[in-house]
Amino acid sequence: MNCWFTEMQTPDMAISCRVKKTLHEEKTPFQHLAVYETDQFGRMLALDDVIQTTIMDEFVYHEMITHVGLNTHPNPRRVLVIGGGDGGSIREILKHPSVELATLVEIDERVIAAAREYLPEISCALGDPRVRVIVDDGIKHVKENRDTYDMIIVDSTDPVGPAEGLFGRAFYQDVHDALTGDGLFVAQTESPFFNRDLIPRIIQNVRSIFPVTRLFLACVPTYPGGLWTFTMGSKKYDPLEANLEQLPDLKTRYYTPAVHRAAFVLPPFVEELL
Ligand code: AG3
Structure with missing residues (x-):
């Protein structure tokens, strides 16, 4: 075969x-x-x-979309994941002892069901008592929940179909308003090789709303180009000034404090997008 x-x-x-x-x-x-x-x-x-x-490289993406932001915020208690029905981001979030409630808002309940059935290594934390799973549209959820979350993670598909609205300015404004006074968000923002029109638009939009806007990188071999971007918008804390001493042992395979700092070092062809 x-x-x-x-x-x-x-x-x-x-x-x-x-x-x-x-x-x-x-x-x-x-x-x-x-x-x-x-x-x-x-x-x-x-x-x-x-x-x-994929089982081979999911740790890179899920560790980087979560820990960089969670270690930038001094005390993240309530964390929201939009999309991410596979549960990988939730698994990483729960490694942080400060987290009291991790909310997953996934639009397609079948993604959650398939992950539970076939990807237990990734979905394993979805049954944890600190997790609340909501099947709904993330755009609607942030509109309806003001001043609620310390951190929001936008773990979306590409900007076509159901996820398109998760890349627009109106959504980032609603994310801002759903965050608490010192909250921050991290979104997956595609490839610096193949999305060279999209990334500058995202950065401009986030910058027009959040005082701290940062782009960072990680290697995800199964995604286009293998090099991937994440964008952080923060009301107060700067990931470059985060206190990364004395972190709890997160049992990670990609993220470390040194990788955290290194992820913000951008080659000129990426810097150009900012
Ligand atoms: N979100 C998918 C990122 C985009 C991948 N794009 C691509 N392969 N063309 C990942 C969800 C994992 N929780």
Whole structure:
């Protein structure tokens, strides 16, 4: 059997990997959802034929989208994840002893169900008593919850289809208003090679709302270009001035205080986007 999965990363470029077995496939009300078993990346979750997460490299993305912000805020108690139905961000958030409540707002309940069934290493924390799972539109949720969260993580798909609104200025304003007085947010903001129009727009929008705006980088091999950006908007704390001494042992495989600081060192071709 020679069966391959292919994601068109751009109209002119693709990533392919051999599929040992299709573990699950369905059409949800929002998207096509599939979980594949692969030799190269381990189990892989794809939405509309776009790789969302794989067992091999999910730790990079989930550690960086969470710990950089959580260690920038001195006392994050209430944390919101928008999207992220696989549960990887929630798993990392719960490593922080200050966190009292981690809320997941995922629009597609089938993503949560598939992750629970086929990706237990990633979804393992979703049943924790500190976790509240809400199936709803994240855009609506931030509009309806003002002054509520110390940190918001936008763990979205690419800016097409259901996630499009998660990249616009109106949404960042609602995120700002859903944060407490010293809150901050981190969003996944795509590739510095292939999204060179999108990233400057995001940065401008976030800058027009938050006093502290920062872009940082991490390597995620299954995403286009392998180098990925995250954007932080913060009302008060600067990730470059965070006190990273005496952190609890987070048992991470990518994030460390040195990686935290290094992630903000940008090559000129990325600096250009700011
Ligand atoms: N969110 C997906 C990031 C975008 C990936 N894009 C791509 N492969 N073209 C990840 C969700 C994991 N919690």
